[in-house]
Amino acid sequence: xxxxxxxxxxxxxxxxxxxxxxxxxxxxxxxxxxxxxxxxxxxxxxxxxxxxxxxxxxxxxxxxxxxxxxxxxxxxxxxxxxxxxxxxxxxxxxxxxxxxx
Numbered sequence: 001x002x003x004x005x006x007x008x009x010x011x012x013x014x015x016x017x018x019x020x021x022x023x024x025x026x027x028x029x030x031x032x033x034x035x036x037x038x039x040x041x042x043x044x045x046x047x048x049x050x051x052x053x054x055x056x057x058x059x060x061x062x063x064x065x066x067x068x069x070x071x072x073x074x075x076x077x078x079x080x081x082x083x084x085x086x087x088x089x090x091x092x093x094x095x096x097x098x099x100x101x
Contacts (some may be wrong), residue, residue, distance in 0.1 A: 021053055028061040030068035036075065040066065044079035 017093055022028065039054075039062050046066055049059045052073050069075035 019054060022058055028058065028065050030065045030072065030074065033069070036062070036066055036069060040075075042079060043075065044076060046062070 005016070020082065021038065022035070024072065028035065030036070039052050041047055046063055052059065052062070054062065068076050
């Protein structure tokens with residue numbers, strides 16, 4: 001083969017298959033906080049199925065477990081680690097205010 005044909009030939013890449021994030025022995029339960037915390041974002045949101053690489057059934061079970069843990073106060077609804085603070089107070093100028101006398 002000459003070099004001009006080698007440029008257009010597709011290279012065979014070996015893809016490594018990713019392991020599923022939930023093993024066969026892991027039980028999806030609201031008490032299993034180490035498992036549940038892997039599927040929650042920093043803000044406390046449930047991550048999507050595409051991000052988690054879960055099956056539909058696994059994602060449903062994870063969602064139910066997270067919601068149960070939130071209701072039972074094992075898990076916060078919002079992650080308040082990052083608190084937004086205003087450095088300066090900006091006065092609102094929405095128009096003339098009528099004062100009640």
